[in-house]
Amino acid sequence: LKYIQGPPVLSWLLGHEYELANQAEVGDLEFKWFRDYGTVFRSAGCCGEDILMVSDAEALHHILNTGGYRYPKTKDAVRFIRQISGRGLTWAQGVVHQRHKKALSPAFSESQLRLLLPLFQMYSEKLALRWRERFADNQIIDISHWLPKVTLDVLGSFDFQFGSLDDKASDLRVALQTMFASSQRPSKFTTLLRAWKRALPDSIVEWFEAVYVTEEDIRFKAYVDAAKGAARDLLDKNTSNLSANGEKITQESHDYLKGVEGKKDMLNMLLRSKAAEDPKKRLDDDEVLSQVSTMIFAGFEITACTLTWIIYELSRNLEDQQMLRAEIDAVREKRGDDAGLTSNDYDSMPFLNACIKEGLRLHPGVQFTTRKADLDDVVPLSQPVVSTSGEVMKKIPVMKGQRVHIAIAAYNRSPSVWGPDADQWKPSRYLDSASESKKQQSMIGVFGNVMSFGSGVRACIGWRFAVIEMQAILVCLLTQFEFQLPPGGLDIQTVPLRSMNAPMLRGKLDQGLQMPLVVKRRGRADA
Ligand code: HEM
Known part of the structure; x- marks a missing residue:
């Protein structure tokens, strides 16, 4: 990749x-580098490794x-995922x-997820x-x-009963919320350790x-351990309730689905896949438990x-x-005050x-994800870049083993896709057929041309779940409340927290995730 432009390298070792993992504001460095060098550039990994940084629409489509x-x-990512959530779908x-x-797919189909709407609303x-x-x-x-608390209780409603909104104690919830307490910003040592683990054979890493x-x-x-333990209890309890055709008999806790034929919720799909005779659909015990932690x-x-x-x-x-x-x-x-809203309404x-x-x-x-070329390949570009020797490149040859940084956030703000106002909040861009963003549909992603749920065969399986859940929560809250910035405004900084881009108050990062807003009740819902 030496012929591709990139920022100067100050340390061969790191x-x-x-630098990238410790940016003050998530994305600052990448956004600047993509502006300086184009939609594809070369960055340096530890010990002289070259990494291909990609935010180009056609290149992303080709790769994903x-x-x-x-x-x-990459194998270090796979090992890390196994460590934090077991042998589930992400692994x-x-x-x-x-x-x-x-x-798992049947549990995430549109028709199945629509059945969960009353749960999200509740x-x-x-x-x-x-x-x-x-x-x-x-x-x-x-x-x-x-x-x-809401999103955890929704996921926990498959019988885990986190009870976050009821202030119930839960070992699993505590383990989940503290699991990244000691891994905010990696030190130089941790950065190097991760690089060595990537390069060394699995057997040595496992011993280490x-x-x-x-x-x-x-x-x-x-x-x-806590997630798999809870999942094991739950599955054991429900396996005994499995009817002859593999259907779980309705439990009290699944009242919201009562009377629905052929249920394909997560619990049922896990029970079925454990019992499946077809080896192409069967999951072993540990894989089933890992889906829950995942x-x-x-x-x-x-x-x-x-x-x-x-x-x-x-x-x-x-x-x-x-x-x-x-x-x-x-x-x-239009629906009448007493009628519950449906997915069609949303x-x-x-x-x-x-x-x-x-x-x-x-x-x-998720700011970015990482992949590795499993073959020698040529990656096409929608926006040509200029090489170190001044040549215009419309394609980038890559060698087998090349590490590729999939720049989700940078693609989402790419002016070539979204227009010159790509950095601004402007929801009307999806409505106005003359807008740049509407004209430049790149057929990437799974929802609204954004990359936030990933793309292709490894795209987020839960994207519809998340969208329906967000629709229900936003509609409920905006019906009942008005939200405003506190007097004096808010100085928000985007900080990497766990695997997310989290909002925090500048100067108060030690207080963790924060978004203090003035919440005003609306008259209608008080009635
Ligand atoms: C706004 C909410 C969400 C966002 C932004 C999001 C984002 C993502 C992204 C970017 C990926 C792909 C990562 C990669 O390519 O390396 C992914 C994968 C995944 N997501 Fe989500 N996700 C969300 C909600 C959910 C929900 C609600 C669930 C489950 C109920 C879920 C389960 C998964 C799983 C299991 C994968 C791995 C899929 C695979 O490898 O085949 N996500 N998500």
Whole structure:
């Protein structure tokens, strides 16, 4: 890759890896480098490794969509995922990934997820009730503290009963919330250790990890053990209730699904895949338990964080908040006050969905992901770049083994896709057919042309789940409350926290995730 331009390298040992992982504001360095060098550039890994940084639409499509399994996750990423969530879908590779996906996909189909809507609505209402019980009108509420309670309770409703909104104690919840307490910003030593683990044979790394156990390792294990333990209890309890055709008999805790034929919720799909006779669909015991730790880990906090960002943007852009509320009120009025809203109602609200897309675009929960070329390849570009010798390049040849940085956040802000206002909050870009963003659809991603849920064969399996959940929570909260920035405004900094881009108050990073907003009750819902 030497002929591709890139920022100067100040340290052969650390390359840009330490700098990138320790940026004050997430993305600052990448966004600047993509502006300076184009949609593809070369950055330095530790010990002289070259990394291909990619935000180009066609290149991303080639690697993630056309490439299928030819650009797998790197082996250190796979090992790390196994450590934090076990042998679940995010860990699986190639044919094993196909088998996992076949077993789980029915639980994430649109028709199945629509059945969960009453559940999402129930927990949203419970959150609104808690706010009314505990806070006076016009009080400041740290919404980043409350939203994860809803998204965790929703995931836990498959019988785990986290009870976050009821302040119930839960070992699993505590293990989950503290698992990254000692791994915020990697030190130089940790950066190098990770690089060596990437380069060394698996057997040596496994030996090393067995003798050198860090505080981080202990926390990860505590979470995986707690999640698998809870999952084992749950599955054992329900296996005895399995009817002859593999259908779980309705439990009291699944009242919301009572009477629904052919249920394909997560629990049922896991029970079925454990009992499946077809080896292409069967999951072993540990794989089944790992799906539970995987879904909880991958699903709850990132959805809450995205919602926090959306409500923050709506508080900074009060006209958009009013417009969205007017859209919601109009649909409610048409349906009649007592009728519950349906998924069709949510889908019929263009501005609601535009705000969700814009929140995901500007504040993607995952900043980047990494892949490795499994073959020698030529990657096409939609935006040519200029080489170190001044040549215009429309394609980049890559060698087998090349590490590729998939720059999710930088693609989402790429002016060549979104236009010159790519850095600004502007939900109307999805509605206005003349806008740059509408014209430049690049067929990437799974929702609204944004990369925030990934793309291709490894795209987020939970994206519909997250979208329906965000629709339900936003509609409930905006119906009952108005949100405003506190007097004097907020100085928010985007900080890498766990695997997310988290909002924190500048100068108060030690206080963790924060989004204190003035929450005003609306008259209608008080009635
Ligand atoms: C706003 C919310 C969410 C965002 C932004 C998000 C983002 C992502 C991204 C970017 C990936 C791909 C990572 C890669 O290519 O390396 C991914 C994968 C995944 N997500 Fe999500 N996610 C969200 C919600 C959820 C939810 C609610 C669940 C489960 C209930 C979930 C489960 C998963 C799983 C299991 C994978 C791995 C898929 C595979 O490898 O085949 N996610 N997510």
